Amino acid sequence: MIPAPVLSRLALLGNEHTLYDPDHDELREASMKGRVAVLPAYGGKFELREYQVPDPEPGAILVKLTRAGVCGSDLHIWRGEMKEIYGSPPRDLTFGHEMCGRVERLGAGVSVDSTGQPLREGDRVTFLYFFPCGRCPVCLRDEMGSCPRKARANRVAGTAPYFNNAYGDYYYLRPGGFIFHIPDEVSDDVATPANCALAQVLYGLTRAGLRQGDTAVIQGAGGLGLNAVAVARDMGADRIIVLDRVASRLELARAFGADHALSLADLTTPERRIQAVMDLTGGFGADVVADFVGYPDVVPEGLKMLRGGGCYLEVGSIAPGNVFSYDATALVRGNARLVATSNYSPWALAQALAFLRRNRARFPFERLVSHVFPLAQISDAFQEADWMQRDGAGLRISRAALSMAT
Numbered sequence: 001m002i003p004a005p006v007l008s009r010l011a012l013l014g015n016e017h018t019l020y021d022p023d024h025d026e027l028r029e030a031s032m033k034g035r036v037a038v039l040p041a042y043g044g045k046f047e048l049r050e051y052q053v054p055d056p057e058p059g060a061i062l063v064k065l066t067r068a069g070v071c072g073s074d075l076h077i078w079r080g081e082m083k084e085i086y087g088s089p090p091r092d093l094t095f096g097h098e099m100c101g102r103v104e105r106l107g108a109g110v111s112v113d114s115t116g117q118p119l120r121e122g123d124r125v126t127f128l129y130f131f132p133c134g135r136c137p138v139c140l141r142d143e144m145g146s147c148p149r150k151a152r153a154n155r156v157a158g159t160a161p162y163f164n165n166a167y168g169d170y171y172y173l174r175p176g177g178f179i180f181h182i183p184d185e186v187s188d189d190v191a192t193p194a195n196c197a198l199a200q201v202l203y204g205l206t207r208a209g210l211r212q213g214d215t216a217v218i219q220g221a222g223g224l225g226l227n228a229v230a231v232a233r234d235m236g237a238d239r240i241i242v243l244d245r246v247a248s249r250l251e252l253a254r255a256f257g258a259d260h261a262l263s264l265a266d267l268t269t270p271e272r273r274i275q276a277v278m279d280l281t282g283g284f285g286a287d288v289v290a291d292f293v294g295y296p297d298v299v300p301e302g303l304k305m306l307r308g309g310g311c312y313l314e315v316g317s318i319a320p321g322n323v324f325s326y327d328a329t330a331l332v333r334g335n336a337r338l339v340a341t342s343n344y345s346p347w348a349l350a351q352a353l354a355f356l357r358r359n360r361a362r363f364p365f366e367r368l369v370s371h372v373f374p375l376a377q378i379s380d381a382f383q384e385a386d387w388m389q390r391d392g393a394g395l396r397i398s399r400a401a402l403s404m405a406t
């Protein structure tokens, strides 16, 4: 075993490859190829295409993916609900952003992860799927998730370096990308949603100012909402109230730390739900109310659950067209704060991984992923996830994941 400081020096010398993994010589052959899932038409089947696996340039990292998640936003893309971004019709679309894997090859000069820990080939990692510029007034204010010059992955298949998204065998992390070790105690299945759902929830609740002793209302007990319940508990919330209409999701919300799981099947009108929150808060309302549903009618309902001076956190709305109407005067009189969050600052992913390590025995994270499909069956994964979310009326947890092992 070579001590870590020696390894990182060797990495800088560029000859770490043969020292770390004797099997690599074969992989380095010019003929090495990997699969990428390509969507030719919205709502249709994916094709698996093979591309040349690139050598990482200096500062870049080639990751061999082990898992990718099917996120709610991926379903929106697949259905064609985000055409204004992804094109109509899609041109050889590749996407996917929740993922984890192992370092396959380090570009010259890379020897540590974003927390300064030694990084070696074979290490389990996750990383940001977007790229703040780091040189603008927004990044300077530690709002990197909001960077207006933030780069995104190229989503046209066949564009070098080919492995730009989660649904493929590899991911090419460009120079400067934020990357973090996955703690040994955290499995790949549990770590997969960390770089999207969990980091975003953690970042959002932090921006909303959730504090120890607060009461939080979580609207929606899907993947995001369940993560939010656990994060709010970990942040010291005293009372957590969850709203959903599906009994199995409410049961899971309790397992993730909810004190009160309120069913829309029992509380059939917004007025009754608002009253239920008021009853549970002594008539004052909640400190933080957060939308993880993404249906516009929940916003006015949630705003009415706030205490004076409370904060409404909007995360769920990701497809365009979620228009709601509300009396601005009521916001003023309520001294309401509104926070909307997309993406996150890089520190949130490091915190998300620490959160998973710290709470791995406390909450049943493994129950968040209901199905794991091999990459070759990605079309089935999307159809199943779509069915679970739509026709299945959310009867089960809608998260599906892909395994690259086969």
Ligand SMILES: [Zn+2]
Binding pocket: 071, 072, 073, 097, 098, 196, 197
């Ligand atoms: Zn996601």
Ligand SMILES: [Zn+2]
Binding pocket: 132, 133, 134, 135, 136, 137, 138, 139, 140, 147, 148, 149, 150
């Ligand atoms: Zn920037």
